[in-house]
Amino acid sequence: MVGSSPMQAVLVAPGVKDKQVLPYKRDALMEKHAAVSLMRSIAGSGVRSAFYVLDLARVVDLYMRWRRALPDVRAYYAVKCNPEPALLGALAALGAGFDCASRREIEAVLALGVEQGSIVYANPCKPEEHIEYAAQVGVNLTTYDSEEEVAKVKRCHPGCELILRIKGPDNGDAKPGRYFAETAFTLAARVIGKRTRGEVREYWIDDGLYGSLNCVLMDDYVPRPRPLAAPSTGEETYTSTVFGPTGDSLDTVVTGYRLPEMSVGDWLVFDDMGAYSIGSGSHFNGFSMSDLTIFLAYSS
Secondary structure (H helix, E strand, O other), X not given: OOOOOHHHHHHOOOOOOOOOEEEEOOOHHHHHHOOHHXXXXXXXXXXXXXXXXXXXXXXXXXXXXXXHHOOOOXXXXXXXXXXXXXXXXXXHHHOOEEEEOOHHHHHHHHOOOOOHHHEEEOOOXXXXXXXXXXXXXXXXXXXXXXXXXXXXXXXXXXXXXXXXOOOOOOOOOOXXXXXXXXXXXXXXXXXXXXXXXXXXXXXXXXXOOOOHHHHHHHOOOOOOOEEOOOOOOOOOEEEEEEEOOOOOOOOEEEEEEEEEOOOOOOEEEEOOOOOOOHHHOOOHHHOOHHHOEEEEEXXX
């Protein structure tokens, strides 16, 4: 770990050090909604499309909790969970290893200066050319769960060490990928359209199930959006449906959800959006994931 403190190590890490990192105060009584004031400031600065805030201090907190609870167990972060370079760089600076499932993920981690010995090629069914690449760059530890995979690894990377993958009980929550990524990211999506049908309000936002909110379908995420604007006392709410931007009927974020009256240009906030969201989005209907900006921040 570089630097005199974990947070200082993160701030000079590859993927972080050349970017602006915004400070903000974390309210211990409102930790769940801590980033709201910062997000209001960002939205008020002229940003006009969906954005994320990644709280690097949250990543540090989670890593230090891991170390206290499991001092002899090194965390290996699953890159597929969220491949944001700033998150990868922060975890590398803190001392984490990496669970990579493909050549592209190995390349992304090596580009941050991570040593080959800190990478597990954690995919029990690998393309031969990806195994050959792992051999070329010195990634010498992989997983398997079949005799056929052992034969393939022996043929393509004979010096590789193997870890037997055993199926255990399903538990989508302890996983190191979700643990480090999920709560560190908060999404703000902009209302780009509205329709009123009697007492029902229908809204369209500029992110959806084909974008980073694919986690609703792919990962059982339950969205509970709330307005970014400060609520008014006694504010009336309406039965609302929120759609993504694509126009596809599948692109429905919430239905029958209570929201106050919203207007085009207002923002909705989604908490805990770091796991299996950004990395799984598509460019369907011409709405590009690259249009989402990730703002780096650290709370204190």
